Amino acid sequence: MHVLNIHGVNDVRLDPAAKPSPGSADVVIKVKACGICGSDLSYIKIGGIHRKPGGVTPIGHEAAGEVIAVGADVRDIAVGQRMVINPMNTPSYIGSGGPEGAFTNELLVRGARAGDSLLPIPDDLPYEIAALTEPFAVALHGVNRAEAEPGDKIVVFGCGPIGLGMVLWLIDRGVTDVVAIDLADERLARATALGARAVINPQREDVRARLAELHGTARVFSREAVGTDAYIDAAGAPSLLSDVVRMGKYHARMVVTAAYMQPVPLDLGAMLTTEMTITTAVGYPTEMPEVLAALPRLRAKAEPLISHRFPLDRVIEALGVAGTPSSAKVMIEMREDRV
Ligand SMILES: [Zn+2]
Secondary structure, three states: OEEEEEEEOOEEEEEEOOOOOOOOOOEEEEEEEEEOOHHHHHHHHHOOOOOOOOOOEEEOOEEEEEEEEEOOOOOOOOOOOEEEEOHHHOOOOOOEOOOOOOOEOEEEEOOOOEOOOEEEOOOOOOHHHHOOHHHHHHHHHHHHHOOOOOOOEEEEEOOOHHHHHHHHHHHHOOOOEEEEEOOOHHHHHHHHHHOOOEEEOOOOOOHHHHHHHHHOEEEEOOEEEEOOOEEEEOOOOOOHHHHHHHHOOOOOEEEEOOOOOOOOOOOHHHHHOOOOEEEEOOOOOOOHHHHHHHHHHHHHHHHHHEEEEEEHHHHHHHHHHHOOOOOOEEEEEOOOOOO
């Protein structure tokens, strides 16, 4: 079998690996599908995470698979069960700096707990759709942090898999006025297909002027603001925060889910009069079970978000595709005959 390891900056390799041997509290999952995440690409760019000199960072955390071994002390998990992994709830933080990554054939889940680090997949839901649970949970947490409710006018910056997941959840929640913003028309088309009311490409259109048209305007003292209730940042453009602060209305809300690598300027003077709220959202402290339960219902909307499928032996090529705007979610599907 193999495992995908980061060896250094932009140096990622599919290495041969020994099969895991589970301890009494552990489970082994035969991985069937694992999505490529934006964070995987970031980890590769920076040469790994918590990587010791000469060591590796195994990656892959959006995984679904079948239980093939169960330690003697593990409760309520049986061989043959289909499971989604909640990497945040694994003690080794699978795929984010620990000794395990899910771009592999057989994955060790240490200290496995049913309904917590491993969640049973609803019957008939294919593995690759189940593997969307993790990114969709990130998206749902962002929407929850924005306190989005029906009737709200919401803007989503960035239409990668997370931003698109946010559009999906907002529409599902009954928020009909969702405007999606991205520099790539292919991505905007996906947002439209999910039910966004309008899309804006800042390369061609003035975002503030278009939002004023779509969401109306509001006054903040002598200044004119746009009528948007909440902004969700799944893009991470450095100018975004100050743009929103300058156009935000009284009590506008902003949630940052993008990973900023550098500090960004914040005009607190412009923000003072709006009493706007800026907060962040990371991971999915509670959302995963709800997402997995909703996926059978949302399957028809979720399935087209998988833009590419690759076997594990082509994962390096797949990582390249995942970095392009023509892709949405790139899914690695493990086939026993390939690796
Ligand atoms: Zn992810």
